[in-house]
Amino acid sequence: MQTRTLQTDGLKQRILEAGPTDGSAPLVLLIHGFPELGISWRAQVQALGEAGYHAVAPDMRGYGGTERPDGVEAYSILNLVGDMVDLVRALTSETGGHTECVVVGHDWGAPVAWHCALLRPQMFRAVFGLSVPFQPRIPKGPPLPMMRAISKRVGRDLYICQFQEPQAHRTFETDVAAALRKGFYAYDGATPDNRQSTGFIAPGQDFVSEIPEDATLPPWMTPDHFAEYVAAFSAGGFDAPLNWYRCLDRNWALMAFAQDLKITVPSAFMVGERDPVRNYSGAAEATLKDWLTDLRSQVVLPGAGHWLQQERPAEVNAALLDFLTDVRGRPA
Known part of the structure; x- marks a missing residue:
């Protein structure tokens, strides 16, 4: 694994990465939540890199070694998805590889990953969410x-x-x-x-x-x-x-154009049985199949809490590798 900083279109982003970086390997992007960092994915970056994938875990906007723009409005869901689009473009332009990847997200990173797949399915060809299910925009209000x-x-x-x-x-x-x-x-x-x-x-x-x-x-x-x-x-x-968090109502307003859109790329979801987040977003788990039209897997991990990729790295790694094989095939 190595850590480095990339200048993307709008942001300097610090990344942790492993695996082939010459464009020959499928790209997998791993997005962390709060209060985490790219290093939260260290076990997955290592496992995916060893399996032949180019695994990349950035410090997200406002975190760690990545820049922190001023102002609440700079942290909307469109900014966060845009950062990931820019990162994929920067990584693939280095190698001449295809501008596409599989995106994985945990906690706040899960909504970012879901929206990457929702808004840019040609780039984010599959999505795997941990802990926070996709929650569609409710038209009644923010x-x-x-x-x-x-x-x-x-x-x-x-x-x-x-x-x-x-x-x-x-x-x-x-x-x-x-x-x-x-x-x-x-x-x-x-x-x-x-x-x-x-x-x-x-x-x-x-x-x-x-x-x-x-x-x-x-x-x-x-x-x-x-x-x-x-x-x-x-x-x-x-x-x-x-x-x-302060952009939640702003996100609701910005996403009116995407009302009722569904995620059509291959998808998967995993949550810990004892994750406290289920107290306030767990109801959305029951409707995932209605909004993710190609849901390949939905798993509740017995006894696990919120920090899935760090609490249960072996189970998460196995699930990720199975999903990637299913949607992409094994790297050469």
Whole structure:
């Protein structure tokens, strides 16, 4: 594996990659979520590279070694999909290879991957989502008023509502290591039910304060790996990553042109049985087959939590390789 920085049309992007880079190998793009980095895919980059694929995991816009444009409006879904289009073009122009790839996304990276396949199916020829199912645009209105109504009804704030506040990033930046340790713990499959986050926060608390002070690193997270996250978020902060959430209503407005479009390329979805995200987006799992017209696989991984590609790398790698063989065939 190697790490390098590419200048794409609109952004300097830091990538982790492995496998043949001469244009002979199928390209696989792996998109991370919050609060993660390209290194979250290290096990998959290695496995895919060894299998003969050109595997690439970027630090996404606002994260790690990739640039952080100013302004909330710079983090819309169209910006994020555009970054991936630019990255594929930059990678394939280096080698003269075909301008197409398979796109894989986890957490916030999953909506980006789904929309890559939805909007540019000629480039993103297959899509694999982890943890967050495709959620079609609801024509009745933008999502945040609905989320706030649910929060009011249950008497607890959905964390996404709290993230809308202009200073919400300070919650994480007061003690970066503690915030990351708590976040990874609260969404992990090894964490007991009564200590996992539900995504809904009690009055007077915030995302970090609600998680127990004695939260430990998940069993899969080594101190050295954790130190990489702490260094990256200490340097770059959390404001830009939270801008992804602050664009939710903007995304709803921007995507009106794509109302009722379906994803037609080959697709697959995997979620952890104990992923807390299922508390607020799990209902969309039941309708995936209605919106993904070539859904090849939909798997619930027993006992797993949210950080699938790091919690259960062997199972995720096997599923990815099976999917890639199914849709692309094995590399020569």
